């Protein structure tokens with residue numbers, strides 16, 4: 001028997017693949033599996049990304065360790081699998097992959113759980129992993145009852161530590177530390193950042209600044225950002241969170257540089273402004289109100305009033321960042337089981353009968369479908385390696 005603990009995307013896909021080959025018992029603490037998956041679907045479910053091969057791999061760190069895993073079950077394979085279980089997908093203009101229009105996230109989750117059950121895996125909800133016995137066998141609690149799992153192999157897919165209300169609390173970390181496994185502290189990834197917002201920006205809270213570029217350290221990201229109650233967030237911010245985290249750790253402060261007109265050079269901006277009066281300048285540059293407010297708020301007043309450096313300033317709005325938003329609000333976390341603690345097959349080096357997959361491992365990727373892809377890829381990989389380890393006859397995974 002193979003036990004899988006955690007009913008998110010990583011655990012469910014592993015159950016799907018293992019169920020064709022052996023008895024599979026999946027334990028999930030919540031009343032239903034896949035709660036974070038449903039939350040992920042709230043703003044449009046990016047289930048993977050159209051990037052393939054090295055283009056896909058480039059979004060992951062550590063990419064070296066993840067290479068064989070992503071190569072074995074990349075975005076093409078995930079889309080084919082979804083299609084096979086009745087969920088066709090399409091690639092949006094941004095490269096993100098979505099379930100075909102009209103298919104809701106709950107239907108995707110049902111299609112997955114139905115297939116898992118059809119293949120014979122048992123899903124036990126309301127069952128919580130609480131630790132290990134002396135023989136390093138997992139202990140599961142249901143209500144007031146506790147039992148030890150006697151499994152040939154056990155795959156943990158307990159998720160990271162953000163959005164605790166979905167069940168991904170990271171509370172499992174101490175149990176793994178108690179068996180000698182290094183669990184790195186969780187930190188927010190793919191999260192908003194805190195900025196002291198002047199009052200002039202408050203009317204623009206909730207408004208997006210589209211088609212901008214964000215520079216941070218050596219990284220540049222195109223996309224959009226939204227002004228929030230606490231600072232800024234958005235798909236142009238999330239990918240630079242690792243750089244911001246590093247700057248905050250080393251210097252205690254960090255900085256974003258926003259280019260409000262990434263398609264225009266400074267020369268071109270100057271040309272466009274040549275015949276414009278002061279009041280005509282925003283229109284000449286097609287700067288919308290939130291962009292103009294941001295420029296004004298973060299350009300020293302004497303420069304802004306002087307106006308001669310406007311072309312440079314439009315492309316270099318310097319925003320001091322004093323913190324990342326709290327971990328519970330983050331889309332994902334870094335930290336978790338150190339990658340050095342797992343073998344190539346994702347089993348724990350110190351306890352080879354235990355495997356780990358999904359966000360509970362210490363890897364990172366930006367939003368855009370890469371997180372779910374990483375969870376599905378690692379779940380699929382661990383399942384396949386368990387099949388090999390136990391010498392089970394397997395269908396093609």
Ligand SMILES: Cc1cc2nc3c(=O)[nH]c(=O)nc-3n(C[C@H](O)[C@H](O)[C@H](O)COP(=O)(O)OP(=O)(O)OC[C@H]3O[C@@H](n4cnc5c(N)ncnc54)[C@H](O)[C@@H]3O)c2cc1C
Pocket residue numbers: 005006007008009010011027028029030033034035036037039040041044045046047048127128129130157158159160162163166167168169170172330331332357358359360367368369370371372373375
């Ligand atoms: C707001 C938001 C939006 C997102 N949008 C996207 C997106 O569009 N695209 C994308 O790729 N990713 C997105 N993500 C990230 C994505 O949802 C996660 O990376 C992914 O769900 C991780 O899968 P997982 O299986 O590793 O863990 P999880 O989905 O976190 O599942 C872990 C499961 O383990 C269970 N569990 C935990 N502890 C125990 C225990 N002790 N005993 C038993 N069960 C336990 C939990 O209840 C949970 O069901 C988003 C996340 C959030 C929060």
